[in-house]
Amino acid sequence: MGDDPNSHGSPxxxxxxxRVxxxxxxxxxxxxxxxxxDGHRRIIPISGGTVTGRCSGRVLSAGADYQLFRAEGPTELVAKYAFExxxxxxxxxxxxxxRRAPSEASERLRDGDPVDPDAVYFRSVPSFETADPxxxxxxxxxxxxxxxxxxAGVRLAVYRVG
Structure with missing residues (x-):
């Protein structure tokens, strides 16, 4: 007790x-x-897509992205869907x-207009459930x-944190 927890052991x-x-x-x-x-709420139905990498397949036409758009802050994203x-x-x-971008770019994203990807911070933390061992x-x-x-959608590069 009272010891500095950073003074012992390896960092x-x-x-x-x-990338997986x-x-x-x-x-x-x-x-x-x-x-x-709280902001401008909208639900964006997911209609399909593809999966490549350590496994490959197709995104099922089930689920949605639940977004809360804020003009002065980041847009909150919660997507729930499945792939086969x-x-x-x-x-x-x-x-x-x-997803965060300057006001003009953020409004263009909300309206579905093209935006330079370098102008947008878009990061997420996906979690997965499966019955397949x-x-x-x-x-x-x-x-x-x-x-x-x-x-017509989003592209995600998913990384395993090791």
Missing amino acids: APKPELE LELTVEVEEPIEIGETG TDDGSRVYVENRGI ELDWLTRHVFVAAGTRQP
């Missing part, structure tokens, strides 16, 4: 990132809820993150993703 290891998946998620027109007091591998296994994805590695690690808004 914590520096995490390394391994690339997801292209296609979306439909947003369902506008409107200004709720080429082998027929299914994976549930819950992806929480933020071969894909169990998805449930045993922390993942982070970098996203890019596309004209």
